[in-house]
Amino acid sequence: xxxxxxxxxxxxxxxxxxxxxxxxxxxxxxxxxxxxxxxxxxxxxxxxxxxxxxxxxxxxxxxxxxxxxxxxxxxxxxxxxxxxxxxxxxxxxxxxxxxxxxxxxxxxxxxxxxxxxxxxxxxxxxxxxxxxxxxxxxxxxxxxxxxxxxxxxxxxxxxxxxxxxxxxxxxxxxxxxxxxxxxxxxxxxxxxxxxxxxxxxxxxxxxxxxxxxxxxxxxxxxxxxxxxxxxxxxxxxxxxxxxxxxxxxxxxxxxxxxxxxxxxxxxxxxxxxxxxxxxxxxxxxxxxxxxxxxxxxxxxxxxxxxxxxxxxxxxxxxxxxxxxxxxxxxxxxxxxxxxxxxxxxxxxxxxxxxxxxxxxxxxxxxxxxxxxxxxxxxxxxxxxxxxxxxxxxxxxxxxxxxxxxxxxxxxxxxxxxxxxxxxxxxxxxxxxxxxxxxxxxxxxxxxxxxxxxxxx
Amino acid sequence: xxxxxxxxxxxxxxxxxxxxxxxxxxxxxxxxxxxxxxxxxxxxxxxxxxxxxxxxxxxxxxxxxxxxxxxxxxxxxxxxxxxxxxxxxxxxxxxxxxxxxxxxxxxxxxxxxxxxxxxxxxxxxxxxxxxxxxxxxxxxxxxxxxxxxxxxxxxxxxxxxxxxxxxxxxxxxxxxxxxxxxxxxxxxxxxxxxxxxxxxxxxxxxxxxxxxxxxxxxxxxxxxxxxxxxxxxxxxxxxxxxxxxxxxxxxxxxxxxxxxxxxxxxxxxxxxxxxxxxxxxxxxxxxxxxxxxxxxxxxxxxxxxxxxxxxxxxxxxxxxxxxxxxxxxxxxxxxxxxxxxxxxxxxxxxxxxxxxxxxxxxxxxxxxxxxxxxxxxxxxxxxxxxxxxxxxxxxxxxxxxxxxxxxxxxxxxxxxxxxxxxxxxxxxxxxxxxxxxxxxxxxxxxxxxxxxxxxx
Numbered sequence: 001x002x003x004x005x006x007x008x009x010x011x012x013x014x015x016x017x018x019x020x021x022x023x024x025x026x027x028x029x030x031x032x033x034x035x036x037x038x039x040x041x042x043x044x045x046x047x048x049x050x051x052x053x054x055x056x057x058x059x060x061x062x063x064x065x066x067x068x069x070x071x072x073x074x075x076x077x078x079x080x081x082x083x084x085x086x087x088x089x090x091x092x093x094x095x096x097x098x099x100x101x102x103x104x105x106x107x108x109x110x111x112x113x114x115x116x117x118x119x120x121x122x123x124x125x126x127x128x129x130x131x132x133x134x135x136x137x138x139x140x141x142x143x144x145x146x147x148x149x150x151x152x153x154x155x156x157x158x159x160x161x162x163x164x165x166x167x168x169x170x171x172x173x174x175x176x177x178x179x180x181x182x183x184x185x186x187x188x189x190x191x192x193x194x195x196x197x198x199x200x201x202x203x204x205x206x207x208x209x210x211x212x213x214x215x216x217x218x219x220x221x222x223x224x225x226x227x228x229x230x231x232x233x234x235x236x237x238x239x240x241x242x243x244x245x246x247x248x249x250x251x252x253x254x255x256x257x258x259x260x261x262x263x264x265x266x267x268x269x270x271x272x273x274x275x276x277x278x279x280x281x282x283x284x285x286x287x288x289x290x291x292x293x294x295x296x297x298x299x300x301x302x303x304x305x306x307x308x309x310x311x312x313x314x315x316x317x318x319x320x321x322x323x324x325x326x327x328x329x330x331x332x333x334x335x336x337x338x339x340x341x342x343x344x345x346x347x348x349x350x351x352x353x354x355x356x357x358x359x360x361x362x363x364x365x366x367x368x369x370x371x372x373x374x375x376x377x378x379x380x381x382x383x384x385x386x387x388x389x390x391x392x393x394x395x396x397x398x399x400x401x402x403x404x405x406x407x408x409x410x411x412x413x414x415x416x417x418x419x420x421x422x423x424x425x426x427x428x429x430x431x432x433x434x435x436x437x438x439x440x441x442x443x444x445x446x447x448x449x450x451x452x453x454x455x456x
Numbered sequence: 457x458x459x460x461x462x463x464x465x466x467x468x469x470x471x472x473x474x475x476x477x478x479x480x481x482x483x484x485x486x487x488x489x490x491x492x493x494x495x496x497x498x499x500x501x502x503x504x505x506x507x508x509x510x511x512x513x514x515x516x517x518x519x520x521x522x523x524x525x526x527x528x529x530x531x532x533x534x535x536x537x538x539x540x541x542x543x544x545x546x547x548x549x550x551x552x553x554x555x556x557x558x559x560x561x562x563x564x565x566x567x568x569x570x571x572x573x574x575x576x577x578x579x580x581x582x583x584x585x586x587x588x589x590x591x592x593x594x595x596x597x598x599x600x601x602x603x604x605x606x607x608x609x610x611x612x613x614x615x616x617x618x619x620x621x622x623x624x625x626x627x628x629x630x631x632x633x634x635x636x637x638x639x640x641x642x643x644x645x646x647x648x649x650x651x652x653x654x655x656x657x658x659x660x661x662x663x664x665x666x667x668x669x670x671x672x673x674x675x676x677x678x679x680x681x682x683x684x685x686x687x688x689x690x691x692x693x694x695x696x697x698x699x700x701x702x703x704x705x706x707x708x709x710x711x712x713x714x715x716x717x718x719x720x721x722x723x724x725x726x727x728x729x730x731x732x733x734x735x736x737x738x739x740x741x742x743x744x745x746x747x748x749x750x751x752x753x754x755x756x757x758x759x760x761x762x763x764x765x766x767x768x769x770x771x772x773x774x775x776x777x778x779x780x781x782x783x784x785x786x787x788x789x790x791x792x793x794x795x796x797x798x799x800x801x802x803x804x805x806x807x808x809x810x811x812x813x814x815x816x817x818x819x820x821x822x823x824x825x826x827x828x829x830x831x832x833x834x835x836x837x838x839x840x841x842x843x844x845x846x847x848x849x850x851x852x853x854x855x856x857x858x859x860x861x862x863x864x865x866x867x868x869x870x871x872x873x874x875x876x877x878x879x880x881x882x883x884x885x886x887x888x889x890x891x892x893x894x895x896x897x898x899x900x901x902x903x904x905x906x907x908x909x910x911x912x
Contacts (some may be wrong), residue, residue, distance in 0.1 A: 003702075007611055022702040024668070024873050042701075044611055068789070072873040074702075099702075100844070100874035108872055120719035125664040125865045126872070137669060141613040148604060153465055155500055157597040162903040163619065163677045164632070166910050176647070178632050178654065180681045182740050183903065191632070191681060191691070197618075198634065205903055205912050208581040212480070213499030213593060214461065221619045221676060225636045225647060236620050245498075246459075246478040246530075246555075273689030355864075388556070397638050409581045409912065416582070417480050417528040418556035446578070447618040447661055453650035454622050455815055456865065 001076065007044035009089060011057060014079050021091065022099070022214050024070045024129070029063075036064055036264035040075065043128075046135055046273045050082060050090040051075055063098050064140050069112050070129065072100040075340025084294065117443055132281060135136040135274035136443065139267060140432055146266040147240055148219065150259055156215040156242065166194050167406055175200060176235075181271065198223035202241055202426060203411055204357070205263075207386060210421050211413045215427065217242045217426075229451050231440045232329075232378065234429060237255075243423035252383050252422045253345050256372050257298045258430070260343075260380075264290050267435055282380035283437030290435065299344040303366065306346055309339060324350050332378045346371045356396045357410075359385035370424070377434045383424025390414035457532065463500035465545060470535050477505065477547065478555070480585070481527045481680050484520075492520055494549075496531065499584075500645065502729045502764050505555035506538060506546040507531055525568050526585065529557040537682035573899055580903050580912060591730035593897065594751075596888055597724060602722040603696055603882075604675065606715055612671040615724065617658025618746060619677065622650050623862055631656060632691075657881060659697055660813070660866055663842060666699035666877050668867045672700045675884075685907050687896045688785075688834065690885060692733055692905040699879035705824050706746065708820055708839050709801050709880045712828050713754045716836075716887075739893030755800040759822065763804055765795060780806050788834045802827045812852045813866075815841035816879075826880070833890045841879025846870035 004019045022044030030036045034055035034377055039048040053064050055413050065071070073095040082090040102108050109123045110130060111322045121125045148158070164178050175197035182191075222378040227445035232405045242259075244251065256407045268275070279286045301309075310321045311332055317334055327335075327346075336344055348366040351358070372381035387393040393414055397404050432444035442448040459476045479498030481647035488491045489810040490511035495504040504532035509520050518807065523529070530553040538546040565579045566586060576583045583589045594701050604614070620634050636646075658674045678695045698715075724731070724746055735742045757765075766777045766787055775791055783791075783802075792800055804822040807814070814823035828837035843849040849870055853860050898904040903912050 005611065022875070023670070043613075044671070068872040072875045099876070100870075101873075102873055103846075103871045110872070125661070125868060128665050128670075129668040134669060137613055137615065141608075145604065145608050148601065152597075152601050155461065157499075157593055158600050159593065159902055160677070160694055162692060162905060162910075162912060164679070164905050164910055165912065167912060176634050176636055179701070180630070180636060181775070189681075191907060192905070193908045194910065196910045205581070208912075209584050209593070209902065212585040213590060214479075215500070221616070223620070227647075236618060238616055298662070325910045343849050390559075412581060414556075415559045416556075416566070417526040417558055419662075420555070435906055436859075446615055446665065449618060449620050449648070451647060452649045454620055454650065456618060456621065456623060456650045456666075 005044035006040070006042050006047060006049050009049055009079065010045060010047055015081065015089070017079055018076070018094075019079050019091070020074065020076045023069050023072070023075045025069055025258060030065065036060070037077075038064075038067065038073075038430070040073065041060075043134055046131060046138070046277050049072065050084065050087050051093050051096075052090055053093045053096065057093065057096060059096065059098075064096060067098070068102050069104040069110070070102045070105075070108055073098055094209065098454050104289060111386060117440070120450075121442060127434060128446070131277060133443075135271075135277050136432070136436055137446070138274050139271045139278075139436055140444070142267055142270050142430060143263055143435060144428070146263040147259065147428075150262045151217050151242065154215065156217050157213055159202075159206060159207070159209045159218050160220065161199070161205045161218045163199050164192070164196050164417070166192070166196050166203060168200065171359055176223050176225045191392060198225075200224060201239065203423065205423065206241055206243045206423070207410075207414060210418060211417070212422065214245040227451050231442075232430070232433075234441055234445060234448055234450060235442075237445065238428035240426040240428060241423065242426075243421065245419050245421045247407045247422045248420060249347060249370060249383075249385050249422060252424050253300060253347075253370055254297075256345070256370075256381050256383065256426075257343075257426055259426075260372075261294055263431070264293050264435060268294075274295050282364065289437075293343070296342045298372070299340045299342050302347050303349045304362045305422070306335065309335070312449060313339065322353060326353050326393055329378055332373050333375075335374050336378075337355070337375050343372065343374050348374065354384070356400050356402060357386050357393070359387045360392055360396070368422075372424075374430075374434050375439075377430045379427075380425045380430045380434065381424050383422065385420065385422040386420045388414055388420050390418065413439075461500040462496070462498050462503060462505050464533065465505055466501060466503055466628055471537065471545070472686065473535055473835070474532065474550075475535050475547070476530065476532045480532040481523050481525055481529060481622065483525060484523050486521065492516070494523065494529075494531075496521075496615075497590070501585060502594070502733050506540065506543050507549050507552075508546055509549045509552065510821065513549065513552060514710075515554075520552060520723065523554070523557050524561040524564070526558045526561075526564055526566060527554060529554055531631065551624065570660060573896070577898060577904075584902070587733060589899075591733050592888070592892055592894070593902070594730050595727045595734075595892055596900070597776075597893060598723055599719055599887060600884070601690045602719040603715065603884075606718045607673050607698065610671065612673050613665070613669055615658075615662055615665045615672050616676065616699070617655070617661045617672050617674045619655050620648070620652050621655045622648070622652050623660060624653070624656065632679050632681045640878050654681075656680060656835045657695070657697065659699065659879065662697055662699045662879070663866075664869055666701045666864055666879065667873070667875060671699075672899065674873065675742075683907050687898075688886070688889075690897055690901060690904055693897075693901065694884035696882040696884060697879065697888075699877065701877045702874050703878045704876060705803060705826060705839075705841055708880050709754075709756060709803075709826055712801070712826075712837050712880055712882075713799075715882075717750055719887070720749050720891060724750075734892055745893075749799070752798045754797050754828070755796045756803060757800060758803050759805045762791065765791070769795065780808060781807050785834055788829050789831075790831050792834075793831050798831050800831065801834060810840070811839075812856050812858060813842050813849070816848055816852070825887065828880075830886075830890050833886045833895075836886045836890065837880050837882045841876065841878040844870055844874045844876050 014108040038051040077091040077093040369384035429444040482495040533549040825840035885900040
């Protein structure tokens with residue numbers, strides 16, 4: 001028994017060979033001539049393989065004619081060229097074993113009927129059975145590996161930063177608390193002898209490694225306990241964080257742009273069939289959009305200049321525009337989609353808008369920080385130079401009323417052989433949204449966690 | 457200014473070129489002839505580059521002669537062949553800029569003095585500055601990427617399984633609770649409308665993806681709230697979990713062995729210089745040990761036969777040996793290190809020792825499960841066939857007194873197109889320990905979390 005995946009059928013030469021495939025029924029069609037046609041998927045590719053079943057098979061009447069969408073099967077047969085126009089190959093079945101039936105097909109949530117993504121979201125354990133979530137999973141996999149490979153080739157080392165943490169990187173924001181209850185589940189026991197939380201960012205600990213190994217990154221889950229019930233926020237999401245010693249804002253701006261373009265290029269090269277599916281079902285402009293992303297240089301502009309642009313165009317944007325305010329999502333979208341018609345990197349934000357660790361510019365009003373904004377999804381990357389001057393850092397900790405005791409180890413990095421360094425964080429699911437054209441971030445992660453939702 | 461890393465000096469041809477490097481001082485030696493020799497590291501490699509400094513440099517007396525270990529510097533000069541016997545290349549400095557001093561060198565915890573790993577563990581934010589933790593980080597990076605690449609090439613898709621979860625995969629064991637306190641930090645608010653915990657394994661959700669996309673894996677942090685203060689346990693550790701549809705115990709046993717050998721082979725090929733360092737400082741037998749690991753086939757043996765072996769040798773093992781008991785660490789080590797002198801895969805454990813989801817064998821006493829044991833570290837992989845028969849699974853849920861309501865979605869995977877499938881979990885830090893020869897798992901992760909320890 002020579003078992004191969006459907007992906008292998010389409011990528012190697014097995015024509016006229018006897019093969020075995022294992023997968024699930026996508027559809028069944030019976031002809032009047034005593035023939036049935038099964039479409040089989042196994043998830044290895046978006047492509048299905050057509051299986052031709054003659055009524056001479058001993059289980060044709062008893063089983064084959066009862067197959068419904070979702071049944072699992074093992075099919076032995078000969079791979080041959082298809083006479084049909086829709087497919088290149090087909091399998092002429094010699095033997096079909098039913099591995100698993102669908103109990104009560106009328107109640108199967110992933111039936112042939114076309115459902116909305118919102119409906120399917122109620123069945124996160126089954127939704128990867130649809131073409132859409134199969135495609136998203138395969139593309140997500142390629143994006144994930146491309147990010148890793150890009151950094152590996154540049155001699156960046158992957159570091160696992162802790163999930164359970166006693167520090168709050170952003171100096172504010174809501175964190176989830178981690179605790180342990182006693183055996184009666186009533187009284188909290190201090191497992192770690194201190195209050196601990198789920199990390200909002202691994203950056204501070206990552207800096208410790210950058211200040212010894214130069215080029216490092218982390219890629220793991222991060223958490224926000226914020227009640228933001230929007231299409232762009234999750235309570236648990238994956239973040240790529242990159243930290244580079246001896247580098248500045250210009251370096252990380254370039255690195256961000258190169259990294260994003262490298263990744264989109266890989267998706268275009270490796271996910272053609274899945275992108276064709278998305279083109280038909282999610283974004284008809286997807287190829288054009290991703291190709292032009294590769295060719296358009298990111299616009300770099302100072303926050304102050306952005307405010308001036310918005311003030312000039314204030315008749316178009318009916319919102320409060322003032323130096324010192326954070327940009328609203330509407331303002332960001334206006335800049336990216338209408339004004340510049342390109343991804344933009346906004347630099348040098350007012351210090352009051354940003355975290356304590358960002359390097360103060362010589363104007364003492366702004367920090368050396370960037371936000372990278374993309375069409376449709378808005379902010380995808382936030383980064384900065386890190387304050388490497390001990391005295392300035394300490395002053396900022398005081399100014400912002402943080403507890404200096406929590407940051408003694410972080411100050412050590414400046415006390416002992418400090419170096420200029422910079423880094424950024426990339427929201428992984430936002431990148432999935434941008435590349436695939438998905439409108440809601442809940443579709444960009446297998447099991448989304450949001451307010452009131454933590455099933456599974 | 458042509459900036460390169462020390463890794464690049466040793467891997468490309470820059471001889472007689474003017475280059476700039478940025479890094480930290482590992483040592484300084486002054487000759488009587490008015491010359492100083494600096495050893496510089498930048499973390500890109502274990503290798504240091506020697507820098508020859510003449511006293512004609514304008515900051516020679518004011519700065520160079522004051523440099524101590526850990527100071528950060530930028531060095532411009534010419535790369536030339538070295539006359540010394542210890543190094544191939546050296547840089548003849550033309551200009552040296554001090555970027556950061558060591559405040560009070562006598563108090564610098566990472567001084568030139570050789571410290572124990574236990575002492576250094578008190579300074580996790582600085583320990584990557586030592587040669588040992590630099591090497592471990594680079595090897596860890598190669599192991600991490602090798603595991604990913606192995607699976608990527610085999611067309612496995614990476615899935616992120618949720619960290620915050622409402623299910624308990626192992627059906628027992630201590631989990632950390634995740635909560636959110638109100639603004640006064642007193643009353644718990646139900647952010648997710650139910651009790652949620654930190655995951656002990658992503659397996660159950662990963663199965664949902666295997667039952668639609670066939671070959672999948674996850675690789676992320678997992679948690680145990682157990683008070684196990686041993687050298688082999690962490691409260692937070694990384695786990696690789698692999699799940700394969702249409703596969704059985706034999707398939708995953710082979711896959712485990714191939715995966716481990718692929719990874720060790722990559723480390724031998726890519727981490728030569730770091731392994732030489734470990735050979736001198738951690739395990740003098742490391743090359744021999746890793747090479748023989750590649751050539752020795754894993755021994756496969758049933759649990760029942762293991763018990764018989766132990767009973768025959770009971771005079772050597774002064775411990776309670778009885779069918780139905782879990783093996784102690786001493787017994788496991790005896791089998792691997794003394795009896796078989798090889799990695800072993802123990803199969804078909806008593807069902808009472810294993811979780812509810814493992815497939816019951818036809819004897820109705822054992823489950824189709826494996827543990828992979830390695831010398832020194834013991835269990836490194838645990839895996840099993842998953843019970844794909846709905847009625848048997850439901851019976852097991854009842855037998856073990858689990859709340860069936862929590863597993864309705866998991867039963868759905870069997871109700872709708874069920875398939876035989878199997879998978880395993882690999883403890884990443886245990887693998888780091890095995891490959892590097894480290895004796896304590898706290899050295900195998902950048903910021904270890906154990907009872908009473910969650911700094912940073």
